[in-house]
Every structure is written in C-alpha cells, then in structure tokens.
Amino acid sequence: MLQKNHFQRVIVTVSVLILIMMTQTSSSNAQNVELTMWTWKVFHVPGLQKVADAYEKSTGIKVTVNAYNPDDAYRTKLATAAQSGGLPDIVSYWSNGQWELAAAGKLVELTDKVDDKWKSNFLKGTYERGSVFAQTGSPSVESCQKDPKCTYKNIKAGQVFSVPLLAGQAYFVYGNKAILKDAGLDPTKVPATAEEWLTMMKTIKDKTGNAGLVTGVKNADVLQFWLFNPLLITSCGVKTYDNIYNGNDTFENPCAMKVLDWFANVAKEDLWMPGILSTDIDPADVAFSQGKAAFDIGGTYTLGFLVAQGMKPEDILSFAIPPLEGSVEKKLDVSAFSLIDVGVTTESKHQKEALDFIKYLTSPEAMATFALTTNDFPAVKLTADQVKSSPVLAGLVQSMADHSPFDDSKAQLLDDSTKILKIGLQKMITGDTTAADLAKEVQTANLAAWKTQGGSPAPIK
Numbered sequence: 001m002l003q004k005n006h007f008q009r010v011i012v013t014v015s016v017l018i019l020i021m022m023t024q025t026s027s028s029n030a031q032n033v034e035l036t037m038w039t040w041k042v043f044h045v046p047g048l049q050k051v052a053d054a055y056e057k058s059t060g061i062k063v064t065v066n067a068y069n070p071d072d073a074y075r076t077k078l079a080t081a082a083q084s085g086g087l088p089d090i091v092s093y094w095s096n097g098q099w100e101l102a103a104a105g106k107l108v109e110l111t112d113k114v115d116d117k118w119k120s121n122f123l124k125g126t127y128e129r130g131s132v133f134a135q136t137g138s139p140s141v142e143s144c145q146k147d148p149k150c151t152y153k154n155i156k157a158g159q160v161f162s163v164p165l166l167a168g169q170a171y172f173v174y175g176n177k178a179i180l181k182d183a184g185l186d187p188t189k190v191p192a193t194a195e196e197w198l199t200m201m202k203t204i205k206d207k208t209g210n211a212g213l214v215t216g217v218k219n220a221d222v223l224q225f226w227l228f229n230p231l232l233i234t235s236c237g238v239k240t241y242d243n244i245y246n247g248n249d250t251f252e253n254p255c256a257m258k259v260l261d262w263f264a265n266v267a268k269e270d271l272w273m274p275g276i277l278s279t280d281i282d283p284a285d286v287a288f289s290q291g292k293a294a295f296d297i298g299g300t301y302t303l304g305f306l307v308a309q310g311m312k313p314e315d316i317l318s319f320a321i322p323p324l325e326g327s328v329e330k331k332l333d334v335s336a337f338s339l340i341d342v343g344v345t346t347e348s349k350h351q352k353e354a355l356d357f358i359k360y361l362t363s364p365e366a367m368a369t370f371a372l373t374t375n376d377f378p379a380v381k382l383t384a385d386q387v388k389s390s391p392v393l394a395g396l397v398q399s400m401a402d403h404s405p406f407d408d409s410k411a412q413l414l415d416d417s418t419k420i421l422k423i424g425l426q427k428m429i430t431g432d433t434t435a436a437d438l439a440k441e442v443q444t445a446n447l448a449a450w451k452t453q454g455g456s457p458a459p460i461k
Contacts, residue, residue, distance in 0.1 A: 038088045078091065107162065110163065111158065123400070162342055166340035166379055211271065215296060231323070237329060238460075314391060314392070414449040
C-alpha cells in the first residue's frame with residue numbers, strides 16, 4: 001500500500017514537472033516570436049504600435065509596425081517583396097483590392113477562420129462587402145470573368161483572405177468650436193436642419209467675418225456626392241431620388257428645387273471661403289484647420305488629417321449633413337464601407353500567431369485604443385462611451401448607422417447629365433446660373449442621356 005501511494009506521488013510529481021516544462025517552453029517560444037506588419041498610413045503607426053505593445057505584454061509576442069509612403073511607393077514595395085519572398089507577416093491593403101495578392105497565393109485564406117463571433121465585431125456591411133469575394137457586383141466573379149485583364153479569375157465567390165481594419169464614409173461636417181463660440185453660438189450644438197446650419201454660417205460671417213463653409217470644390221465630384229446627393233436623398237426620399245436620376249421624375253420636382261435653392265442661398269449670402277473654386281480637398285481641410293472657415297465638409301477620414309494639421313479633437317464639432325426642413329428623411333443615416341483590410345501573408349513563418357494578432361487587433365478594445373490614438377475610424381463596432389475622451393470621435397460613432405438610404409438606392413447616375421450638374425453646382429457659387437435654370441438644364445440633359453441609353457429603367461414604386 002505504501003509503495004502504491006509512493007508510486008502515485010511520483011506520477012503526480014512527474015506530471016507537474018512536465019506541465020511546468022511545457023508552460024515554460026510555450027512561454028519561451030512566444031517570447032521568440034516576432035511579427036512584422038506593413039501599412040502605408042504613416043499616422044496609423046502610433047496607434048497600431050500601441051495595440052501591438054499591449055499584445056506583447058499579454059502574449060510575449062512582439063509585433064513591429066512599419067509604414068511605407070506614399071501610396072505608389074507602398075504598392076511597389078509590396079510587389080517587389082512578393083517577387084523576392086520578402087513580405088511581412090501581416091499586411092494592410094485597400095479593401096476590395098486584396099484579390100490580386102490573394103490570387104497570386106500571397107495571402108492566407110481565412111474563409112473558415114472568421115467565425116460568427118469575430119464577424120460580429122465588424123460594422124455592418126464592412127466585412128460582407130469588402131472582405132468576402134462576391135458573385136455579382138464589382139469586383140466580383142461575374143465582373144472578373146467579363147474582364148480580359150482581370151488577374152484574379154481563380155478566386156471563388158465567398159472566399160475570404162482578409163478582415164476589415166478601417167472604415168469610413170463621406171457626408172460629414174466638421175465645425176470649429178472656437179469660431180462658433182466667438183460668434184456667440186453654442187459650440188456643442190449640432191444643427192437639426194440645413195436651414196439652421198445656414199443660419200449659423202450667416203451669424204458667423206456677420207459676427208466674426210469668417211467664411212462659413214469650405215470643402216474641395218475644385219474636385220467636381222465633391223459638391224454633388226458630399227453635399228447635393230445627401231440633401232437630395234433626404235429631401236425627396238429614396239424612391240423619388242432614384243426616379244429623378246433614372247429619368248422617371250424631374251430635377252424640377254419641388255423636393256429637388258429646395259436643395260438647389262439652399263445652394264443658391266449659401267452663395268447669395270457669400271458664405272463660401274474666398275477662392276473656393278480653386279480649392280481641392282486637402283487644401284480645404286488645411287484651410288479649415290487654420291481657421292479660415294467655420295465648417296468643413298468631408299468624411300470620417302477627414303478627422304485624422306485635421307488632427308495631423310494641429311487641431312485638437314476637443315476643438316472640433318462633428319455631425320452628418322443635416323436635412324432640409326420638411327424632408328422625407330428626418331435625418332441622414334450614414335453607414336460605413338470598409339477602406340482598409342488586414343491579412344496574413346503566406347510567407348509568414350508564424351501564421352498562427354499572426355492570425356491571433358489580427359483577431360486581437362480587430363477587437364473593440366484594441367480598436368478603441370487605435371481610434372483614440374489616431375483619430376481615424378475603425379471598421380469595428382465601438383460605443384460612444386469607449387471613445388468619450390474624444391467628443392468629436394464619439395460624435396462620428398453616434399452618427400454611424402447600420403443602414404443608410406443610400407444602401408437602398410438603385411439610382412443610375414449617367415455621366416452626361418451628372419457632368420452638367422457638377423459644373424452647374426460650381427457655377428451657382430459664382431452666380432453664373434440660378435436654381436431654376438440648373439434644374440431645367442440637368443433635367444433636359446438627363447432625359448437625353450437616357451434616350452441615348454435606350455430608355456429609362458422602370459420607375460421605382
């Protein structure tokens with residue numbers, strides 16, 4: 001009996017020693033693992049590295065983040081490394097642009113590795129539209145098969161090689177709180193309507209002499225896509241918005257005229273920053289950061305740029321484009337689309353650890369740290385409370401919705417008529433056209449363009 005007990009004690013002791021040795025070996029192995037991650041966004045590095053440092057404290061695995069800029073230099077760096085076998089363990093890339101790397105066998109397939117729990121971290125639509133290869137749409141299996149130049153015909157519908165890291169959307173306005181305060185306005189109050197916003201700009205111009213509004217008007221797309229369209233879709237509702245663009249309704253519809261009249265009033269009150277027609281997107285953001293205008297139109301991605309120019313997040317107000325009074329949509333719901341994905345390369349010698357890191361990186365806790373460090377918008381669901389130390393970031397989080405009226409839109413914007421609309425919106429700033437004349441001109445051009453196309457699609461009912 002004594003011998004049996006002694007033997008059992010020996011077995012237990014040996015088992016404990018083996019367990020300790022295994023734990024020490026595992027810890028030692030983790031400490032010997034070093035991962036590298038590449039990006040092209042220089043201002044993302046501090047946020048990514050902060051997350052990486054926290055990961056190292058937790059796991060013993062070191063992750064070093066390197067940035068190569070500008071965009072073209074990064075693309076060249078990746079292409080060269082892919083040919084020479086010098087890719088990092090983890091690579092970030094433009095969402096929906098990763099298919100060429102995947103087709104070349106340079107990214108680890110994640111289709112069966114991203115489970116429902118991990119998927120639930122991401123903002124609605126970002127993973128589905130940016131990381132999962134689609135059957136239809138663009139890019140997709142169908143579009144690739146029709147394109148003789150497509151290089152990823154071997155990618156199948158449903159395959160996944162990366163997950164969303166950064167997301168964003170346009171339709172946002174930033175306000176300079178100091179200018180608002182100087183004008184006697186509440187620097188924390190978001191305008192409920194476009195008319196209230198215009199009144200705020202008039203007050204600022206009268207009380208401080210500052211311009212009311214700036215954005216990259218030199219880029220002809222900006223006025224239409226960042227300002228006109230959000231005002232039009234809220235004013236008219238999705239069905240009428242679609243019918244107008246699809247040639248089954250008219251740009252002279254009262255709901256559309258309200259939008260053009262608002263544009264005319266901004267110009268009439270001389271609220272645009274001087275030289276606005278020669279101002280592109282980045283210079284517009286710089287001008288706003290320098291206090292040359294009270295409001296700046298951009299997107300979620302604008303905030304990080306403004307902070308990089310020296311603005312403090314706490315000095316910036318943010319809100320979505322407000323609807324006109326009496327609009328069908330009482331507010332503009334904004335949904336995100338993925339901008340940057342992150343994946344594991346097949347050249348990594350530590351693919352398991354690299355996958356574990358990107359799973360950690362795309363957790364709400366890690367992405368809250370990243371967002372507060374960089375003031376950029378993650379593709380991961382956050383609460384306003386998680387980023388409450390940055391009110392402007394919290395404002396963006398609160399403004400983001402799972403669904404937007406643009407998600408439902410089936411409008412087909414034809415080049416000939418939209419070109420006239422873009423130029424006309426610019427001409428309204430200088431007073432070279434009126435709301436009524438522009439509506440008539442765009443409507444005539446739109447009907448002609450649809451006739452050339454063979455006729456409008458069926459009306460949206």
